[in-house]
Amino acid sequence: MQNDRRVLDLNRRQGKSCRLFYSDDPVKIIRARGQYLFDEAGTQYLDCISNVQHVGHCHPHITEAAAAQMDLLNTNTRFLHDNIVMYAERLAATLPEKLCVFYFVNSGSEANDLALRLAQQYTQHEDVIVLDHAYHGHLKSLIDISPYKFRKLTGQKEWAPLPDTYRGLYGADLPDPGQAYADAVKDLIEQVQSKGRKIAAFFAESLPSVGGQVILPNGYSAKVAEYVHSAGGVFVADEVQSGFGRVGTHFWAFQLQGEHFCPDILTMGKPMGNGHPLACVVTTPEIASAFTANGVEYFNTFGGNPVSCAIGLAVLDVIEKEDLRGNAIKVGAVLKELFRGLHSKHEIVGDVRGVGLFVGLELVTDRKLKTPATNTAAYVVKRLKEDHIVVSTDGPWDNVLKFKPPMCFSVENAEQVAQSIDRILTGRKCDVWTSTTTGFNLVFNPPQTRYQDHEP
Amino acid sequence: MQNDRRVLDLNRRQGKSCRLFYSDDPVKIIRARGQYLFDEAGTQYLDCISNVQHVGHCHPHITEAAAAQMDLLNTNTRFLHDNIVMYAERLAATLPEKLCVFYFVNSGSEANDLALRLAQQYTQHEDVIVLDHAYHGHLKSLIDISPYKFRKLTGQKEWAPLPDTYRGLYGADLPDPGQAYADAVKDLIEQVQSKGRKIAAFFAESLPSVGGQVILPNGYSAKVAEYVHSAGGVFVADEVQSGFGRVGTHFWAFQLQGEHFCPDILTMGKPMGNGHPLACVVTTPEIASAFTANGVEYFNTFGGNPVSCAIGLAVLDVIEKEDLRGNAIKVGAVLKELFRGLHSKHEIVGDVRGVGLFVGLELVTDRKLKTPATNTAAYVVKRLKEDHIVVSTDGPWDNVLKFKPPMCFSVENAEQVAQSIDRILTGRKCDVWTSTTTGFNLVFNPPQTRYQDHEP
Numbered sequence: 001m002q003n004d005r006r007v008l009d010l011n012r013r014q015g016k017s018c019r020l021f022y023s024d025d026p027v028k029i030i031r032a033r034g035q036y037l038f039d040e041a042g043t044q045y046l047d048c049i050s051n052v053q054h055v056g057h058c059h060p061h062i063t064e065a066a067a068a069q070m071d072l073l074n075t076n077t078r079f080l081h082d083n084i085v086m087y088a089e090r091l092a093a094t095l096p097e098k099l100c101v102f103y104f105v106n107s108g109s110e111a112n113d114l115a116l117r118l119a120q121q122y123t124q125h126e127d128v129i130v131l132d133h134a135y136h137g138h139l140k141s142l143i144d145i146s147p148y149k150f151r152k153l154t155g156q157k158e159w160a161p162l163p164d165t166y167r168g169l170y171g172a173d174l175p176d177p178g179q180a181y182a183d184a185v186k187d188l189i190e191q192v193q194s195k196g197r198k199i200a201a202f203f204a205e206s207l208p209s210v211g212g213q214v215i216l217p218n219g220y221s222a223k224v225a226e227y228v229h230s231a232g233g234v235f236v237a238d239e240v241q242s243g244f245g246r247v248g249t250h251f252w253a254f255q256l257q258g259e260h261f262c263p264d265i266l267t268m269g270k271p272m273g274n275g276h277p278l279a280c281v282v283t284t285p286e287i288a289s290a291f292t293a294n295g296v297e298y299f300n301t302f303g304g305n306p307v308s309c310a311i312g313l314a315v316l317d318v319i320e321k322e323d324l325r326g327n328a329i330k331v332g333a334v335l336k337e338l339f340r341g342l343h344s345k346h347e348i349v350g351d352v353r354g355v356g357l358f359v360g361l362e363l364v365t366d367r368k369l370k371t372p373a374t375n376t377a378a379y380v381v382k383r384l385k386e387d388h389i390v391v392s393t394d395g396p397w398d399n400v401l402k403f404k405p406p407m408c409f410s411v412e413n414a415e416q417v418a419q420s421i422d423r424i425l426t427g428r429k430c431d432v433w434t435s436t437t438t439g440f441n442l443v444f445n446p447p448q449t450r451y452q453d454h455e456p
Numbered sequence: 457m458q459n460d461r462r463v464l465d466l467n468r469r470q471g472k473s474c475r476l477f478y479s480d481d482p483v484k485i486i487r488a489r490g491q492y493l494f495d496e497a498g499t500q501y502l503d504c505i506s507n508v509q510h511v512g513h514c515h516p517h518i519t520e521a522a523a524a525q526m527d528l529l530n531t532n533t534r535f536l537h538d539n540i541v542m543y544a545e546r547l548a549a550t551l552p553e554k555l556c557v558f559y560f561v562n563s564g565s566e567a568n569d570l571a572l573r574l575a576q577q578y579t580q581h582e583d584v585i586v587l588d589h590a591y592h593g594h595l596k597s598l599i600d601i602s603p604y605k606f607r608k609l610t611g612q613k614e615w616a617p618l619p620d621t622y623r624g625l626y627g628a629d630l631p632d633p634g635q636a637y638a639d640a641v642k643d644l645i646e647q648v649q650s651k652g653r654k655i656a657a658f659f660a661e662s663l664p665s666v667g668g669q670v671i672l673p674n675g676y677s678a679k680v681a682e683y684v685h686s687a688g689g690v691f692v693a694d695e696v697q698s699g700f701g702r703v704g705t706h707f708w709a710f711q712l713q714g715e716h717f718c719p720d721i722l723t724m725g726k727p728m729g730n731g732h733p734l735a736c737v738v739t740t741p742e743i744a745s746a747f748t749a750n751g752v753e754y755f756n757t758f759g760g761n762p763v764s765c766a767i768g769l770a771v772l773d774v775i776e777k778e779d780l781r782g783n784a785i786k787v788g789a790v791l792k793e794l795f796r797g798l799h800s801k802h803e804i805v806g807d808v809r810g811v812g813l814f815v816g817l818e819l820v821t822d823r824k825l826k827t828p829a830t831n832t833a834a835y836v837v838k839r840l841k842e843d844h845i846v847v848s849t850d851g852p853w854d855n856v857l858k859f860k861p862p863m864c865f866s867v868e869n870a871e872q873v874a875q876s877i878d879r880i881l882t883g884r885k886c887d888v889w890t891s892t893t894t895g896f897n898l899v900f901n902p903p904q905t906r907y908q909d910h911e912p
Contacts, residue, residue: 074730
């Protein structure tokens with residue numbers, strides 16, 4: 001409306017640092033419900049990416065719980081309150097017994113920063129091993145451990161290879177890629193130690209997300225944990241994106257790695273408050289005790305307040321009552337099956353991967369060379385928008401269409417998305433073939449738009 | 457109720473790092489409204505310390521605004537939304553024109569961490585000058601610049617003297633203590649530079665809070681800014697505690713330093729969302745541009761979302777509609793006047809200071825030596841609790857009773873507090889005198905409790 005120009009001005013002025021969705025023609029959403037977004041004209045968009053609005057946009061149970069507690073009391077954790085205890089107990093029930101000390105904070109970044117402090121204080125070591133392309137948050141301490149960010153800065157650092165069995169160092173065709181990638185971490189530890197440095201932590205997302213919706217190979221985490229523990233470090237699982245039942249079969253994505261694996265520190269965030277700033281670090285009593293022993297009090301003004309905890313409890317209620325994990329299993333399976341159909345039909349679909357409602361569709365202009373089809377991916381995103389479907393890309397080459405919708409996403413939604421992508425790729429088949437012949441400058445319809453795909 | 461033991465257990469297990477109010481006999485508050493807290497038995501407590509619940513606990517206008525927006529939409533800043541523009545415009549109207557680029561985040565700590573990144577990126581310098589006893593947040597980067605915290609850790613650093621004209625290096629009796637304290641910063645800059653290091657920022661609370669409710673002397677900030685600018689650094693004003701009209705006469709505490717002074721970066725937090733996790737960094741277009749120029753996107757998942765902005769707007773509405781700044785001027789004046797009466801009557805009251813509803817009452821066992829009356833302060837806090845008044849202490853020796861109540865605090869509340877303190881100090885006068893004679897081991901009534909005051 002009248003504010004549109006000012007909204008854009010403001011974004012231009014201050015938000016230069018923050019990329020807008022559809023920056024050429026941004027969408028102004030004014031209302032949302034469940035898995036649907038609505039713009040000013042009342043047009044409905046299907047939301048495939050809002051993993052923060054985990055149980056669905058504007059869920060009435062969450063709003064009611066928040067308003068009721070806001071009307072009653074909102075203080076800090078220097079006062080006793082039942083909500084924080086009930087919430088910690090509910091979360092503890094989803095976790096292995098040894099993870100039983102909770103620190104409530106306001107964002108995944110605050111959680112990861114605290115995880116880093118806990119690891120360094122407990123081990124009395126400094127160095128952190130991270131995965132290539134990882135992103136752990138926007139704070140000063142976390143840019144330092146996020147190759148996704150720091151690779152753009154001056155001064156290169158080291159990182160372990162991303163255990164991506166599609167395009168990574170070791171493919172799914174190897175007998176044990178989990179072991180091979182874990183051994184790469186072991187090699188890195190040895191390199192670091194040979195320089196006299198000491199490992200405080202191995203820090204990784206349980207499902208690397210900006211790395212391109214990557215699923216860790218079997219056995220990887222347990223092996224890495226073994227090597228990291230031998231070096232005197234701890235294993236930090238970043239579940240800021242992947243937790244709260246998104247993978248369906250389990251409540252936490254690290255549990256996909258088997259019952260014999262448990263991280264020493266786990267961080268959670270985005271889906272935890274369904275949009276409310278709420279995050280958490282959970283660790284073992286031993287690590288927590290070492291942290292306390294330095295005599296520096298940890299206090300977080302808003303963290304763990306009664307309103308945040310009421311909202312967190314309401315989110316857990318909805319996950320259970322609406323069986324959203326069951327839905328993630330069912331709909332995720334349908335989505336992957338439909339995407340496998342696209343893989344059979346469209347040469348440009350290089351890989352389909354995912355668990356539950358965490359799914360990636362990787363586009364390549366050449367299946368053998370795995371040339372990232374970055375521009376086709378951008379084109380599909382743009383065309384999906386015209387079909388009123390909101391999707392975005394991820395991965396180092398932005399060629400992975402990512403799907404992490406609100407957990408109420410339906411079978412019909414999955415079918416709509418797959419059909420729409422099928423139509424778009426069918427219409428563009430001619431251009432797609434062009435891309436492998438012309439190299440990397442190709443013109444799509446509409447002809448005024450020029451796209452450039454990456455070289456291998 | 458049944459959860460009490462578990463609440464305490466939880467606090468004992470995990471919260472060892474977080475000190476409870478009244479840790480010997482914690483209060484379980486279950487309801488609050490305005491400036492009043494209510495425990496399980498329905499007992500009403502007068503709240504003198506909840507500066508976060510700025511416009512009053514559970515203000516219905518804030519709850520309504522939050523619930524309405526939660527029911528409508530809560531996305532992130534990758535989508536356009538009017539609320540963030542309206543909110544930035546409303547905040548801009550309270551600030552000098554040059555402070556016009558806003559970054560919305562979730563906590564004062566996130567704000568200060570970003571301020572540090574902005575300052576270091578803009579200046580391409582590393583070093584930060586802070587005030588002694590300062591506290592700027594719980595993040596890894598901020599512990600590093602918080603003497604209040606890092607003094608307890610191994611490895612000492614340097615800091616500028618706290619410009620406390622009561623017990624600091626330069627007293628209010630000097631002709632120009634502001635100049636004297638600023639010159640101490642200048643000396644520190646020269647020391648740092650002589651070691652080949654370069655100043656990125658001078659970082660200070662506009663009203664040092666954990667330092668003991670300190671009011672900066674006239675002329676201090678403008679002089680410091682001049683020195684810091686000469687060294688190529690920027691001035692960061694931390695208004696996480698002091699902003700949003702608490703000082704009454706101005707919207708921001710830095711404005712107490714005169715119209716010719718303006719910080720380069722300002723951070724805000726605690727009172728901003730009346731308890732909702734909401735904070736912000738505001739800076740100049742020049743500094744923001746330098747930050748963007750490094751090519752690293754800044755994105756904050758929850759920061760600036762429509763719900764947070766709706767709440768922020770509602771807080772501004774209430775401050776204006778209920779003339780809370782006017783109230784802070786009026787009630788703050790009464791409170792200070794009554795406390796000056798206590799100063800005349802009770803030898804143990806060493807200093808009364810404050811602006812608006814940011815007031816400190818410093819207790820000393822000896823006015824000449826300014827011996828901190830730490831135990832008497834703790835005793836007064838404990839006795840005030842029995843009178844159902846919630847107050848806590850601050851300052852390096854925890855001997856300053858601090859008052860930063862919700863801004864709806866009334867003249868009657870001020871009178872009640874002053875009368876209660878008067879009664880407590882009168883009853884303890886004999887003991888107070890004892891303290892100067894026995895040194896620092898004295899026994900109060902109840903006789904089973906032993907207090908220890910600090911030596912000078």
